[in-house]
Amino acid sequence: MAQLKITLIHSAAHRLPKQRKIVEALGLGRINSSVVRPDTAATRGALFKIAHLIKVEQVKD
Template identity: 55%
Template sequence: MAQIKITLTKSPIGRKPNQRKTVVALGLGKMNSSVVTEATPAILGMVNTVSHLVTVEEVN
């Protein structure tokens, strides 16, 4: 599978609890923190839930 880089660009403060928990589950803590992970269906669903808070790039 392809790898993706997920970066937290907006704060989860004031968002719904499920969105805050999703950000933590993705491994993102502070603003501008990034993680590189496999693009599995579960991860893509999590990214879709918080798509307004993160940016996603494909990594080669």
């Protein structure tokens, strides 16, 4: 299964509560923190809602 590396590049402070919860649920805490998540429809939906805060890269297996 494909993997996505998600990096928080902008702060979630002063954002809508829903967006802050998505950032927290993905496991992103501080700016420049990164996590690797599976490329699923649910993950893509969450990333779409906070696309202005993150950078997404595809991880090669």
